[in-house]
Amino acid sequence: MNLSLLILLPLLTALLILLSKQLAQIRVIGLVGSLAQLGAAGWLLKLYMDQRAAGNTATYLFETNTSWFKALNINYHIGIDGIALAMILLTSLIVVAGILVSWTMEKLSKEYFFLLVLLSMGAYGFFISLDLFTLFFFLEVAVIPKFLLIGIWGSGKKENSAMKLALMLMAGSALVFVGLMGIYYNTNTFDMVEIGKMGISLGVQKFFFPFLFLGFGIFAALFPFHTWVPDGHASAPTAASMFLAGISMKLGGYGCLRMAALMPDAAHSYSWIIILLATIAIIYGAFATMMQTDLKYINAYSSISHCGFVILGIGMLNKTSINGAVIQMVSHGLMTALFFAAIGMIYSRTHTRMVAQLGGLLKVMPFISTVFVIAGLCSLGLPGFSGFVAEMTVFMGSWQNPDGVYRAATVISAASIVVTAVYILRATGKTIMGPISDEHALLSDATWNEKLAAGLLIIGILIIGLAPFLINQLIMPSTDFLMINIDKAITLK
Amino acid sequence: MSSNIFILLRQELLLSLLIFILLFIKIGKERSNESILNLINGLLLINLAAGLFGMTEGGIFNGMFNTNAFIVLEKNILNLAMLLISMQSYAWLKNHKQLAEFYLLLFTSLLGMFFMISSGNLLMFYLGLEMSTIPLAAAANFDLAKRKSSEAAMKLILSSAFSSGILLMGISFLYGTTGTLSFDVLTAYISNNPMQLFAFILLVSGFAFKISAVPFHLWTADVYEGAPVAVTAFLSVVSKAAVLFTFTTILYKVFTPIASVWYGVLVVLSIATILIGNLFALRQDNFKRFLAFSSIAQVGFILIGISGSSQAGSASLVYFVLIYVFSNLAAFGVVSVVSALAGKENISDFKGFYKTNPFLSWVLTIALFSLAGVPPTAGFFGKLFLMMAGAAKDNYGLIIFASLNMVVSFYYYLKVVKAIFMDENEAPIQKLNVPGITKLAMYICMAGIIITGLASLVYDYIYSLSIGI
Numbered sequence: 001m002n003l004s005l006l007i008l009l010p011l012l013t014a015l016l017i018l019l020s021k022q023l024a025q026i027r028v029i030g031l032v033g034s035l036a037q038l039g040a041a042g043w044l045l046k047l048y049m050d051q052r053a054a055g056n057t058a059t060y061l062f063e064t065n066t067s068w069f070k071a072l073n074i075n076y077h078i079g080i081d082g083i084a085l086a087m088i089l090l091t092s093l094i095v096v097a098g099i100l101v102s103w104t105m106e107k108l109s110k111e112y113f114f115l116l117v118l119l120s121m122g123a124y125g126f127f128i129s130l131d132l133f134t135l136f137f138f139l140e141v142a143v144i145p146k147f148l149l150i151g152i153w154g155s156g157k158k159e160n161s162a163m164k165l166a167l168m169l170m171a172g173s174a175l176v177f178v179g180l181m182g183i184y185y186n187t188n189t190f191d192m193v194e195i196g197k198m199g200i201s202l203g204v205q206k207f208f209f210p211f212l213f214l215g216f217g218i219f220a221a222l223f224p225f226h227t228w229v230p231d232g233h234a235s236a237p238t239a240a241s242m243f244l245a246g247i248s249m250k251l252g253g254y255g256c257l258r259m260a261a262l263m264p265d266a267a268h269s270y271s272w273i274i275i276l277l278a279t280i281a282i283i284y285g286a287f288a289t290m291m292q293t294d295l296k297y298i299n300a301y302s303s304i305s306h307c308g309f310v311i312l313g314i315g316m317l318n319k320t321s322i323n324g325a326v327i328q329m330v331s332h333g334l335m336t337a338l339f340f341a342a343i344g345m346i347y348s349r350t351h352t353r354m355v356a357q358l359g360g361l362l363k364v365m366p367f368i369s370t371v372f373v374i375a376g377l378c379s380l381g382l383p384g385f386s387g388f389v390a391e392m393t394v395f396m397g398s399w400q401n402p403d404g405v406y407r408a409a410t411v412i413s414a415a416s417i418v419v420t421a422v423y424i425l426r427a428t429g430k431t432i433m434g435p436i437s438d439e440h441a442l443l444s445d446a447t448w449n450e451k452l453a454a455g456l457l458i459i460g461i462l463i464i465g466l467a468p469f470l471i472n473q474l475i476m477p478s479t480d481f482l483m484i485n486i487d488k489a490i491t492l493k
Numbered sequence: 494m495s496s497n498i499f500i501l502l503r504q505e506l507l508l509s510l511l512i513f514i515l516l517f518i519k520i521g522k523e524r525s526n527e528s529i530l531n532l533i534n535g536l537l538l539i540n541l542a543a544g545l546f547g548m549t550e551g552g553i554f555n556g557m558f559n560t561n562a563f564i565v566l567e568k569n570i571l572n573l574a575m576l577l578i579s580m581q582s583y584a585w586l587k588n589h590k591q592l593a594e595f596y597l598l599l600f601t602s603l604l605g606m607f608f609m610i611s612s613g614n615l616l617m618f619y620l621g622l623e624m625s626t627i628p629l630a631a632a633a634n635f636d637l638a639k640r641k642s643s644e645a646a647m648k649l650i651l652s653s654a655f656s657s658g659i660l661l662m663g664i665s666f667l668y669g670t671t672g673t674l675s676f677d678v679l680t681a682y683i684s685n686n687p688m689q690l691f692a693f694i695l696l697v698s699g700f701a702f703k704i705s706a707v708p709f710h711l712w713t714a715d716v717y718e719g720a721p722v723a724v725t726a727f728l729s730v731v732s733k734a735a736v737l738f739t740f741t742t743i744l745y746k747v748f749t750p751i752a753s754v755w756y757g758v759l760v761v762l763s764i765a766t767i768l769i770g771n772l773f774a775l776r777q778d779n780f781k782r783f784l785a786f787s788s789i790a791q792v793g794f795i796l797i798g799i800s801g802s803s804q805a806g807s808a809s810l811v812y813f814v815l816i817y818v819f820s821n822l823a824a825f826g827v828v829s830v831v832s833a834l835a836g837k838e839n840i841s842d843f844k845g846f847y848k849t850n851p852f853l854s855w856v857l858t859i860a861l862f863s864l865a866g867v868p869p870t871a872g873f874f875g876k877l878f879l880m881m882a883g884a885a886k887d888n889y890g891l892i893i894f895a896s897l898n899m900v901v902s903f904y905y906y907l908k909v910v911k912a913i914f915m916d917e918n919e920a921p922i923q924k925l926n927v928p929g930i931t932k933l934a935m936y937i938c939m940a941g942i943i944i945t946g947l948a949s950l951v952y953d954y955i956y957s958l959s960i961g962i
Binding site for chain 1: 805808862867868869873874877878880881884885887889892893896897899900903904907908910911914915916949952953956957
């Protein structure tokens with residue numbers, strides 16, 4: 001299969017949306033387009049597994065490499081491994097769910113769906129890129145839709161949030177760009193595969209790795225550059241929150257992972273800083289969530305904490321922990337999208353997101369409340385849901401590191417789960433249990449589109465939670481490849 | 494030989510012909526403005542098309558005038574910009590009494606620029622430069638009723654005269670130390686000799702005035718604000734581009750022996766220009782002043798590219814200018830229409846613009862994104878390639894500085910986008926009836942912004958023609 005299809009499908013959908021007139025038309029086109037993406041991603045999974053089963057051991061499959069800017073040695077080089085494929089599947093699921101929950105978006109619906117689809121195109125392009133220039137291109141493509149989605153359709157102090165988010169992400173891109181220039185002028189190529197083969201000299205790694213890691217780290221809400229997350233997520237409209245937390249923050253995590261694999265020596269020598277920042281993010285995020293009273297802020301701050309696990313897994317630099325980081329990315333993507341979807345459904349009915357003003361929702365909207373509880377339980381890492389598998393794998397990987405400080409970081413991070421349990425149980429309990437206020441007593445439950453969206457995401461969560469070997473089968477061979485370079489760097493020390 | 498002159502001077506002769514046609518129109522019988530405008534736009538299209546085919550290389554007048562494919566390409570870009578400006582000022586010129594004079598002045602200026610770009614001798618260069626500057630001062634004063642317009646003209650003519658004086662002084666020092674003005678001969682005599690370095694600094698200052706690099710930028714904002722939008726567009730795009738082309742040629746061809754000196758000078762200039770341009774752009778409300786300072790910052794980025802002094806350096810310059818033509822003219826086009834039809838020129842007037850004018854809003858937004866360098870617009874590629882050319886010198890400090898400044902510039906462009914899409918306004922600009930031809934120009938700009946970037950053909954073509962040290 002030609003991977004460009006993953007870019008062309010959203011592009012085509014976006015163009016068709018531009019040509020159509022009413023909401024009824026637009027949303028059908030959006031849904032069909034996103035289902036086509038989901039179908040393509042599923043088909044890709046089948047082809048990928050077939051190829052692996054047939055004994056294809058190439059690092060990247062379905063590679064295409066065409067020259068783009070010949071004079072500058074910039075290539076349109078695409079291909080996927082298991083990690084990228086997992087991210088693509090995650091993206092396609094969230095896109096379908098996001099389109100479904102926006103089913104009744106009346107305000108400037110054409111622009112809204114257009115930007116959503118454009119955002120998904122940026123994500124797909126990012127995950128399939130093997131050339132750092134195209135990677136960077138798609139990373140930035142996704143910034144503007146976020147700005148407009150939050151600024152136009154958001155709520156609260158949306159303009160400020162949108163501006164903050166856009167500027168911080170642009171600053172992240174600027175740092176990434178500096179790092180890319182450093183790599184380019186020392187290897188004369190942007191091609192990740194080639195760079196991986198020839199390696200980068202130690203001095204260059206040490207100087208430019210921080211730029212790249214921090215740059216991508218801003219996208220992944222790395223402490224102390226996480227401040228765009230709460231405001232951005234809280235102000236965004238439902239689908240945009242889902243995209244932001246579910247897809248966009250994963251761009252950062254995925255980028256960090258690739259950079260660590262590309263510059264293993266630097267990643268190894270800076271790993272203590274990475275772990276320190278990740279631990280702070282985990283603990284700080286968890287405690288900050290305790291203080292929140294707005295459901296969206298609760299989920300946004302808990303995202304900082306959960307994304308900390310991704311960074312922690314990457315920072316530990318061993319096979320299990322990196323596996324855990326990847327699973328955590330997928331799991332957090334699904335779970336947080338589900339959470340935001342549930343919050344959106346509640347908000348659209350009750351017009352408030354304040355925990356104090358809600359209560360007893362289980363009586364009037366049993367479906368939504370169940371979804372909300374499932375998302376919550378997944379977030380606090382209950383066995384059976386994806387969150388448990390992911391966090392468990394990260395901790396197991398982290399514990400393998402015999403160094404005392406690293407173990408301390410692991411213990412501290414693990415302790416945050418208790419805090420998570422506190423805020424999740426408190427929020428869900430207050431929201432869905434107890435007496436219901438009179439204004440909310442006559443509200444209706446989820447409509448078919450909302451049920452479908454939530455159902456899709458829950459299926460994803462359950463597959464990872466109940467059959468973790470499936471996702472392991474997908475990503476393990478690829479983490480093995482990543483580890484070859486990293487192990488070499490560590491043993492050299 | 495005589496036929497050769499016609500071929501080599503093709504673009505200049507055609508433009509002169511246009512000037513004469515205009516003169517005849519002026520003295521001929523009374524015509525409606527619409528018909529004259531359509532005629533002129535048609536002629537400009539022919540003028541642009543004529544430049545596109547058959548490029549011969551050669552020099553005439555004893556090497557005073559050179560041309561080759563690269564130079565023809567640069568002139569074509571200027572022709573394109575002229576055509577776009579003309580199409581976009583339709584609404585403004587339709588009711589203007591002196592429209593023939595307006596075109597006369599701009600064409601004369603453009604002709605001067607052509608000679609300047611082609612010059613192979615400092616004398617020819619100076620002649621071209623003066624020929625391009627003086628008509629512009631008159632054009633800046635074109636809104637006769639407005640005091641600000643005449644103030645702008647006064648400022649422009651005084652600062653131009655001053656900078657020309659400085660340039661002339663530099664040229665005469667060079668002549669004094671080398672005894673020649675021809676580019677080819679000069680190179681051999683250039684060295685680190687203090688007198689020549691002084692001459693070089695004077696020359697650079699003269700150029701810096703024209704491209705409004707900091708600290709020689711003080712005239713820019715006032716002139717841009719006072720002049721009619723079409724003239725501002727011409728000043729900020731065409732005039733700057735022409736001087737930048739010539740500047741690069743002179744640096745790369747004549748001052749090759751002291752490349753390390755001018756590298757340092759360019760780095761300092763670019764840092765100051767980006768920083769000051771950005772800082773001042775942050776606080777502007779008048780759209781023309783805003784674009785003035787943002788264009789100052791853009792010039793800073795261009796200087797980074799030039800400092801790369803490689804083939805990629807000059808290629809990225811021309812590439813960026815082409816993109817800049819599309820993006821900046823799209824922005825000016827919208828401002829021009831709004832100014833002509835609604836009489837408003839402030840950014841705060843654009844609040845709620847999207848509700849009443851979605852088409853213009855998108856044009857302006859995409860143009861601003863391109864100026865900010867956001868993909869998938871061409872501006873992204875343009876800026877990146879400039880910085881890549883600059884980074885080739887391993888000057889990572891400069892690249893770090895420039896990338897962080899891109900974030901600052903991103904902020905002020907986004908502020909405009911925010912005003913258009915997000916801010917509420919009780920009385921937004923009413924729905925404007927954009928003339929068809931102006932719409933066409935905007936579509937061309939949009940297509941240019943998308944295609945020039947994504948289609949690598951354009952860059953590869955420019956790269957294949959360009960020269961380095």
